[in-house]
Amino acid sequence: MTHIVILGSGFAALTAIRRLREQRLDADITVVSPRNELVYLPSLIWLPSGEKTSDDLRIPLADFFRRERVAWHVGSALQVLDGGRRVVTDHGELRNDYLIVATGGQYLRKLPGIEHALIPCEGIASAEAIRDRLAAMEGGTIAIGFASNPKEPGAVRGGPMFEFLFGIDTLLRRQGRRAKFKLVFFNPSKEPGQRLGPTAVQKMLARMQKLGIETHLGHKPVRFEAGKVVTEGGEFGADLILFMPGLTGPAWLDDSDLPRSEGGFVAADKHCLARGMDKVYVAGDIGSYPGPDWMAKQAHQADLQAEAVAKNIAADLRGEPANHGFNTELVCIVDSLDSGLLIYRSESRTFTSPHSRMLHWLKRKFEDRYLKAYR
Numbered sequence: 001m002t003h004i005v006i007l008g009s010g011f012a013a014l015t016a017i018r019r020l021r022e023q024r025l026d027a028d029i030t031v032v033s034p035r036n037e038l039v040y041l042p043s044l045i046w047l048p049s050g051e052k053t054s055d056d057l058r059i060p061l062a063d064f065f066r067r068e069r070v071a072w073h074v075g076s077a078l079q080v081l082d083g084g085r086r087v088v089t090d091h092g093e094l095r096n097d098y099l100i101v102a103t104g105g106q107y108l109r110k111l112p113g114i115e116h117a118l119i120p121c122e123g124i125a126s127a128e129a130i131r132d133r134l135a136a137m138e139g140g141t142i143a144i145g146f147a148s149n150p151k152e153p154g155a156v157r158g159g160p161m162f163e164f165l166f167g168i169d170t171l172l173r174r175q176g177r178r179a180k181f182k183l184v185f186f187n188p189s190k191e192p193g194q195r196l197g198p199t200a201v202q203k204m205l206a207r208m209q210k211l212g213i214e215t216h217l218g219h220k221p222v223r224f225e226a227g228k229v230v231t232e233g234g235e236f237g238a239d240l241i242l243f244m245p246g247l248t249g250p251a252w253l254d255d256s257d258l259p260r261s262e263g264g265f266v267a268a269d270k271h272c273l274a275r276g277m278d279k280v281y282v283a284g285d286i287g288s289y290p291g292p293d294w295m296a297k298q299a300h301q302a303d304l305q306a307e308a309v310a311k312n313i314a315a316d317l318r319g320e321p322a323n324h325g326f327n328t329e330l331v332c333i334v335d336s337l338d339s340g341l342l343i344y345r346s347e348s349r350t351f352t353s354p355h356s357r358m359l360h361w362l363k364r365k366f367e368d369r370y371l372k373a374y375r
């Protein structure tokens with residue numbers, strides 16, 4: 001029987017499983033992943049306020065794997081060899097007829113003094129550390145910023161940093177202690193978050209001004225020190241630094257036979273096929289795909305790529321052309337804990353909504369709905 005091996009059990013991998021099964025293929029599916037759980041990363045922003053707990057964000061996958069007839073190979077991929085047909089993991093080797101690479105990206109940790117900053121998007125432990133640091137602070141300066149991968153500027157995770165910024169502002173106001181804190185937003189660009197579209201940038205900068213959030217824009221960060229952010233345009237004191245560096249491909253790619261992009265990701269074509277390879281597909285944050293420069297490293301985009309991958313594998317198995325592509329779409333609600341801003345971008349349209357309380361609740365509802373498939 002055809003054997004499909006999927007590396008990872010995040011958004012892209014799980015969508016690929018669902019879409020492959022919808023195609024009613026006669027195939028064995030093996031997932032290689034260190035943990036059989038999905039961490040619902042978009043809700044990390046609600047950990048510092050206690051609106052969510054880590055248990056809310058960890059979705060066990062054992063039942064989902066059983067329902068979808070997926071074998072779980074416990075372990076981490078270390079190498080992809082022999083043109084993609086052989087995967088070496090820390091718990092043995094696997095061969096495959098089709099490979100889907102979906103193990104996500106990693107954050108660049110090159111900035112000197114990065115150990116003085118918390119990287120909020122790294123996962124549950126970081127978001128909980130922010131919660132605990134905030135609770136322990138009696139006042140002071142909180143600096144929040146992000147940067148991109150200089151070799152692949154689209155590899156940036158800015159949206160969630162706006163959410164941490166606005167969320168912390170709301171939290172401190174709720175607690176009646178906002179006046180004791182200075183919030184400073186810093187970014188190398190004068191117009192941070194451009195991929196979200198010019199209107200969104202203007203709206204977010206206007207909101208910062210309205211909320212009394214200071215900005216330090218247009219200066220590249222040079223280093224962090226204990227209690228200090230140093231940029232090319234000057235330095236400022238900070239008792240807590242939250243920083244999101246740019247993204248790159250995971251370290252395990254260095255020992256693999258997979259094609260790389262400038263920024264260190266797996267280079268894929270418009271059908272999500274790893275460039276120059278046969279039956280090796282890529283989906284989600286780990287890939288570098290042709291398309292507009294605002295293409296986001298987002299769960300929504302990962303889902304669209306995974307869907308194209310499943311269709312292409314199904315087409316190939318049926319002897320049809322595997323030429324399915326994916327739409328480039330950016331959809332997000334930038335949440336502020338009590339309200340939100342909806343941003344939508346496609347190749348034909350860009351839309352930014354006004355701020356609305358309803359959008360906060362819509363984001364919460366969306367999570368419930370999205371996770372139903374895995375519960």
Ligand SMILES: Cc1cc2nc3c(=O)[nH]c(=O)nc-3n(C[C@H](O)[C@H](O)[C@H](O)COP(=O)(O)OP(=O)(O)OC[C@H]3O[C@@H](n4cnc5c(N)ncnc54)[C@H](O)[C@@H]3O)c2cc1C
Binds near residue numbers: 075286
């Ligand atoms: C705070 C935050 C907020 C966000 N908000 C949004 C949002 O509102 N909307 C949105 O669309 N996106 C959002 N995103 C982005 C979204 O979470 C990512 O784009 C998405 O997780 C990418 O999915 P993925 O499957 O490519 O990778 P991941 O979700 O990172 O999954 C990677 C998987 O691979 C596994 N893995 C890692 N290494 C190995 C290995 N060597 N071998 C095997 N398995 C491995 C991991 O355990 C994991 O299961 C947010 C991200 C963060 C951090």
